[in-house]
Amino acid sequence: MANSSGLNRTGALSRITVAAITAALVGTTTAAVAADAPQASLPAKSAKQLAAAPAASAANAAATSAEAELRALQAVSGSSLYWYEPNGSGGYEAREYGNSTWGAVKAAQQADNDGDGIADDVWALGTDGTLAYGAGESTSNELVRIGGGWNMYNKVISPGQIGGAAAADILARDSSGTMWAYLGYGNGKLATRYSIGGGWNAYNQIAGVGDLSGDGRTDILGVDGRGDLWLHKGTGDYRKPFNGRTKIGSSWGVYNTVLGVGDLDWDGYNDLVARDKDGKLYRYSGTGNATVPFKTRVLIGSGGWNTYRILF
Numbered sequence: 001m002a003n004s005s006g007l008n009r010t011g012a013l014s015r016i017t018v019a020a021i022t023a024a025l026v027g028t029t030t031a032a033v034a035a036d037a038p039q040a041s042l043p044a045k046s047a048k049q050l051a052a053a054p055a056a057s058a059a060n061a062a063a064t065s066a067e068a069e070l071r072a073l074q075a076v077s078g079s080s081l082y083w084y085e086p087n088g089s090g091g092y093e094a095r096e097y098g099n100s101t102w103g104a105v106k107a108a109q110q111a112d113n114d115g116d117g118i119a120d121d122v123w124a125l126g127t128d129g130t131l132a133y134g135a136g137e138s139t140s141n142e143l144v145r146i147g148g149g150w151n152m153y154n155k156v157i158s159p160g161q162i163g164g165a166a167a168a169d170i171l172a173r174d175s176s177g178t179m180w181a182y183l184g185y186g187n188g189k190l191a192t193r194y195s196i197g198g199g200w201n202a203y204n205q206i207a208g209v210g211d212l213s214g215d216g217r218t219d220i221l222g223v224d225g226r227g228d229l230w231l232h233k234g235t236g237d238y239r240k241p242f243n244g245r246t247k248i249g250s251s252w253g254v255y256n257t258v259l260g261v262g263d264l265d266w267d268g269y270n271d272l273v274a275r276d277k278d279g280k281l282y283r284y285s286g287t288g289n290a291t292v293p294f295k296t297r298v299l300i301g302s303g304g305w306n307t308y309r310i311l312f
Contacts, residue, residue, distance in 0.1 A: 002264030051122060068263035069112050070288075071119040071161075074311035079103030090265035090283055091300040104128070108312040109158040111168035113186045119209075119262060122312075123158060123170065123188065124148055133152045133188025144188045153180075155200075158209045159260065160218040163238025171220070177201030183238060189201075196241060203230075204253075210270045213290035221260075227253025231293060248293055257311050279306035 039244070073084040073092055079136035081098035106127050110119040120136025129151035133144045150156065153172040162169045168187035172193070173179050179200045182190035200206070203222035212219040216233030220242060224230065232242040252258065255274040266273040268284030274292065278280070281301030284294040305311075 011012055035259035038277075038288075039227070067117055068178060068268055069117055069119050071110055071209075073259075073261060073310040074098075074108070074110065074122075074312050076102045076105065076108070078309070079305045082308075086266070088266060090285065090298065103312075104311065108310060109170070110312055111158050111162075111184070113167050113184065113188070115166050119167075121188070123156075125156055126310075132157075135188065148187060155206055157206055157208075157220075158184075159208045159220050162218050162234065162241040164220065164236055170310070171196075173200045173206070175201075181238070181241065196239075205255075205258045207258045207272065208270075209237055209262050211288075212270055212286060212287035212293045214223075215290070221258070223252045223258055225253075225287070227251050231290070233290060246289075256306075259311055266289050271309075274299075275305050275311065277306075279303045281305045 002186050016304055021036050070086065074084070075082050075084070075095070078100075080100040080104045080112050083098060084092035086096050087093045104125045104126050108122055108124040110121045111121040111123065115120045118136075120237045122134050123134070123146070124132050124134070126132065127150070130148050131146040131150045133146055135144075150172070155173040156170060157172075158168050160168055161183060161184070162171075167184035167185065168232040168240045170182040170190060171179055172182065177200050178198045180193040181196050182193050184190055191255065200222070202224050204225060205223040206220060207223075208218075208220040210218055210232070212221070213231065213233050214231070217236045218241070219234045220232050222230045222232065222245065227250060228247055230245040230247050231248045233252060235243055252274070254276050256277055257275040259273050261271055261273050261280055263286075264273070264283055265267060265285050267285065269288045271286045273296070274282045274283040276282065279301075280299060280303055282297040283300045284297050285294060288292055
């Protein structure tokens with residue numbers, strides 16, 4: 001079960017990440033890596049080679065992803081970044097201010113690339129299609145520009161590791177509904193993309209962090225146009241990382257944001273938060289049960305959350 005020992009560390013490392021992401025997106029550093037197009041981020045290793053280290057077996061995937069992560073909830077209003085630390089009771093502490101240089105960011109995702117159970121790394125997607133990365137534990141504030149051309153995607157998420165290796169990976173959906181996978185190297189850089197299938201434009205929202213069904217493999221969720229909630233259980237196989245969908249809920253169309261937040265209530269299971277059109281924020285605590293993956297919702301924010309254009 002998670003405890004409070006890492007929470008102050010999460011906040012401190014978020015401050016480091018803020019500076020790294022901002023500078024990488026606007027290109028103000030000579031330390032940034034030359035950007036590649038999304039089709040070919042790093043040709044030195046194939047996806048197969050990357051997934052095979054340490055091993056791409058289902059057993060290894062279960063062992064790697066079974067522990068739920070601790071995460072601060074990060075939020076962008078206009079150009080200002082804020083974050084909220086978990087309060088130990090299934091909600092969040094008062095917000096903390098980061099800076100006001102996030103105007104060029106249109107989406108962002110957290111990651112735990114060192115496997116310590118704390119999501120202190122961030123990928124951020126700029127309005128110009130640049131993907132950048134900031135490592136939370138970097139003492140040198142090294143900046144990494146991962147690549148350009150990411151505006152071809154209308155959804156970019158990092159649900160965790162999808163193929164058995166330790167690092168977090170990225171999923172990106174294009175306008176035709178094809179989902180592309182990028183396996184991560186653990187330093188923000190990504191292997192060459194490959195398709196994991198079409199039809200993903202059936203979903204208005206796609207979310208999830210880590211294991212949601214109790215088998216130790218990374219799962220994802222989709223909310224369709226009717227408001228139905230679907231679970232895609234993970235397989236542990238990077239070539240086909242998700243099984244066919246199973247309906248697990250309805251009436252989720254009332255939410256304009258559904259987000260995986262790791263273990264918010266500190267019971268060892270990954271949870272969700274959902275924001276409705278009135279700006280209220282709800283927690284759905286995970287159960288680790290594939291049939292009923294979440295408990296009944298709990299209101300954790302009575303209003304005002306619509307002030308944020310990005311939650312991650």
